[in-house]
Amino acid sequence: MSEQRQISGNGGEQAALWNGASGQAWVEHQGVLDDMFRPLEAQLVEAAGRAAAQRILDVGCGTGSTTLALARHVGAEGHCTGIDISEPMLAAARSRAQRDGIDATFIHADAQEHAFAPASFDMIVSRLGVMFFSDPARAFANLRWAATSDATLHCIAWRSAAENPFMTTAERAAAPLLPNLPPRQPGAPGQFAFGERERVLAILQASGWGDIDVRPADVTCALPERALAGYLSRLGPVGLALQGADATTRERVAATVRAAFEPYVQGDTVRYTAACWTITARATAAASPSGQDANHA
Numbered sequence: 001m002s003e004q005r006q007i008s009g010n011g012g013e014q015a016a017l018w019n020g021a022s023g024q025a026w027v028e029h030q031g032v033l034d035d036m037f038r039p040l041e042a043q044l045v046e047a048a049g050r051a052a053a054q055r056i057l058d059v060g061c062g063t064g065s066t067t068l069a070l071a072r073h074v075g076a077e078g079h080c081t082g083i084d085i086s087e088p089m090l091a092a093a094r095s096r097a098q099r100d101g102i103d104a105t106f107i108h109a110d111a112q113e114h115a116f117a118p119a120s121f122d123m124i125v126s127r128l129g130v131m132f133f134s135d136p137a138r139a140f141a142n143l144r145w146a147a148t149s150d151a152t153l154h155c156i157a158w159r160s161a162a163e164n165p166f167m168t169t170a171e172r173a174a175a176p177l178l179p180n181l182p183p184r185q186p187g188a189p190g191q192f193a194f195g196e197r198e199r200v201l202a203i204l205q206a207s208g209w210g211d212i213d214v215r216p217a218d219v220t221c222a223l224p225e226r227a228l229a230g231y232l233s234r235l236g237p238v239g240l241a242l243q244g245a246d247a248t249t250r251e252r253v254a255a256t257v258r259a260a261f262e263p264y265v266q267g268d269t270v271r272y273t274a275a276c277w278t279i280t281a282r283a284t285a286a287a288s289p290s291g292q293d294a295n296h297a
Helices: 011-018 021-028 030-036 038-051 065-077 087-100 136-146 165-174 197-206 225-234 236-242 247-260
Strands: 055-059 079-084 104-108 121-127 147-158 210-224 269-282
Touching: 021 030, 021 087, 030 038, 030 210, 030 225, 038 065, 038 121, 038 147, 038 210, 038 269, 055 065, 055 136, 065 079, 065 087, 065 104, 065 121, 079 087, 087 104, 121 136, 136 147, 136 197, 165 236, 165 247, 165 269, 197 210, 197 269, 210 225, 225 236, 225 247, 225 269, 236 247
Parallel strands: 055 079, 055 121, 079 104, 121 147
Antiparallel strands: 147 269, 210 269
């Protein structure tokens, strides 16, 4: 099942999607999702500590869990900024920051096109949020423009669909019952757009980043079994398709999909392996937002 969001690209359709029902569903399930991806968040906080980063940008920040964790880490001496296309998610992030007394900034914008001030951040991170750009090289050039000289990039992205069967189980099980379920388009912006390591390397090389390292990481993630039914029925392509389905179809799909996940259920916990890339790079060359050399912009 694909529970990941598009944070940029594909124009107004995606903006409408994630500023509407899908964004609201993510907000409603934020606790389950944040706990499930806590091991990935911890990797980014650890990386920020190693880099001694003080001004951090979190790309595709969603409801703000990673941004706030990083803000707690840097403390009063630093500052963290999250950027996302979804205003409902950002509203939740701002509310959480206010509730917890954390000084963080949240920007409602497309990170591919946003006019960042140059050299604003000494570290740029993302937890599963950079695979959705319509023009990835342009997006990473724009992020390079926002980075200070010698800033670090640390992103976590999904590997291929074949290596992540948990993420596609729902749509495979539901397909016979939902004939209009849209198929994944190979190479298109989406959850597995960064599945090929060579493509990731080429994108970063084309956008002004150096010292690039893309290595596999297999991370165990978990969620409570009691949360599985809601997770399956509200999020991802199946959840989206079910929004317009009749009650009978919803019940049949829910039962069929839930049965397909039985191999992942261990008592009261659902466990699976997230097959990801850990992507790191350094801002070693000057760049403009368009990806041209700054001296020729």
